[in-house]
Amino acid sequence: MKLTSLTLHQIRLPLVSPFTTSFMKETEKDCYLVEARFDTGSGEVTGWGESVAMVGPLYSDEYTAGGIAVTRDWLAPALFNVEHLTAETVGWHLRHIIGHPMAKSALEMAVIEAQLKVQNLSFKDYLGGVVDQIPSGVSVGIQDSIPELLEAIGGYLDEGYARIKLKIKPGADIEPVAAVRREFGDDFLFQVDANAAYTLVDANHLKKLDDYGLLLIEQPLGEADIRQHAQLAKLMDTPMCLDESIVSAEAAADAISLGATSVINIKPGRVGGYIEAKRIHDLCRAHGVAVWHGGMVETGLGRAANAAMASLPGFTLPGDVSGSKRFFHEDITKEIVMHDGVVDVPRGPGFGVTIDPAQLEKFRVAEYTITP
Numbered sequence: 131m132k133l134t135s136l137t138l139h140q141i142r143l144p145l146v147s148p149f150t151t152s153f154m155k156e157t158e159k160d161c162y163l164v165e166a167r168f169d170t171g172s173g174e175v176t177g178w179g180e181s182v183a184m185v186g187p188l189y190s191d192e193y194t195a196g197g198i199a200v201t202r203d204w205l206a207p208a209l210f211n212v213e214h215l216t217a218e219t220v221g222w223h224l225r226h227i228i229g230h231p232m233a234k235s236a237l238e239m240a241v242i243e244a245q246l247k248v249q250n251l252s253f254k255d256y257l258g259g260v261v262d263q264i265p266s267g268v269s270v271g272i273q274d275s276i277p278e279l280l281e282a283i284g285g286y287l288d289e290g291y292a293r294i295k296l297k298i299k300p301g302a303d304i305e306p307v308a309a310v311r312r313e314f315g316d317d318f319l320f321q322v323d324a325n326a327a328y329t330l331v332d333a334n335h336l337k338k339l340d341d342y343g344l345l346l347i348e349q350p351l352g353e354a355d356i357r358q359h360a361q362l363a364k365l366m367d368t369p370m371c372l373d374e375s376i377v378s379a380e381a382a383a384d385a386i387s388l389g390a391t392s393v394i395n396i397k398p399g400r401v402g403g404y405i406e407a408k409r410i411h412d413l414c415r416a417h418g419v420a421v422w423h424g425g426m427v428e429t430g431l432g433r434a435a436n437a438a439m440a441s442l443p444g445f446t447l448p449g450d451v452s453g454s455k456r457f458f459h460e461d462i463t464k465e466i467v468m469h470d471g472v473v474d475v476p477r478g479p480g481f482g483v484t485i486d487p488a489q490l491e492k493f494r495v496a497e498y499t500i501t502p
């Protein structure tokens with residue numbers, strides 16, 4: 131295939147309720163979708179991708195406007211130069227451009243989708259997925275009060291979510307976790323995510339979380355603190371899980387061999403794409419390290435791709451692939467549904483979902499066309 135043009139559609143989707151983490155309060159999803167057109171030699175094909183970068187550089191150094199700029203100025207020109215572009219070689223063609231994994235992943239997604247449409251192959255079958263449904267967990271933001279927290283979590287448990295993850299930060303950690311266990315008991319899967327809000331000085335405080343039977347604690351320390359996570363892991367009984375720190379398969383290998391992580395959150399956007407994410411899955415599987423699929427508040431497009439990824443055999447823990455309704459009243463694809471604690475893995479060619487042009491137009495705030 132040869133890439134002939136790209137259109138980046140920046141969209142803003144209102145969230146059903148604010149999503150608060152240790153680093154920001156989000157009230158709308160601001161991202162861009164990639165629409166890539168290719169010449170196959172015997173016709174035209176279009177593929178779609180989604181950038182998981184957030185509106186500001188607060189989770190990692192990427193953000194929506196930066197992703198659009200680096201795609202226009204650097205990534206797209208590099209791909210326009212390639213005569214025979216394949217999904218498997220996108221990362222290779224972009225390797226000389228440092229960083230920007232989320233922007234690269236969005237482009238790789240579009241190439242994957244186009245290639246799979248040509249081959250009439252589902253993403254699950256392309257990856258080698260082994261199940262048709264994946265257990266669905268939900269990520270719960272920091273709430274303004276304990277009663278509101280209990281109401282939110284009670285609602286998700288009633289809906290049937292298979293696992294609850296609660297965001298924590300200094301000042302909102304032990305007390306909410308204790309309140310949730312007091313109200314709902316010990317009989318459900320419960321974990322916490324600090325999004326890098328602590329330092330090793332907080333070790334004795336974080337150790338108090340060991341009393342609550344948590345499945346894991348996700349990314350308590352900074353992105354670059356792999357060695358310090360290893361120290362903290364020795365001090366705590368709660369299993370350590372890294373998210374922000376796992377920026378590549380190499381970082382995953384280092385974190386595993388240093389004892390910094392016993393579980394890994396896999397997010398394709400964070401590591402440059404689904405193909406690198408599968409490498410991390412394979413590496414973890416070979417080392418007996420459990421993985422689960424993270425989320426970045428994706429639209430139906432990214433959510434569908436994540437569900438396919440999470441059907442690989444190493445994903446032995448429920449992930450953050452929730453139903454679309456958890457975040458959005460309306461989406462740009464048909465809704466991804468959580469039922470009976472699971473999400474069905476899409477079966478159609480490509481990611482198995484299509485972009486609804488009317489919905490895209492409704493939520494689009496800007497459009498950029500890039501040609502060679």
Ligand code: OSB
Nearest residue numbers: 189269325424425426427428450
């Ligand atoms: O740390 O896992 C995270 C959302 C945005 C940025 C970072 C994270 C999250 C979530 C939400 O926890 C996961 C989801 O999409 O449900």
Ligand code: MG
Nearest residue numbers: 323348349373
């Ligand atoms: Mg996280």
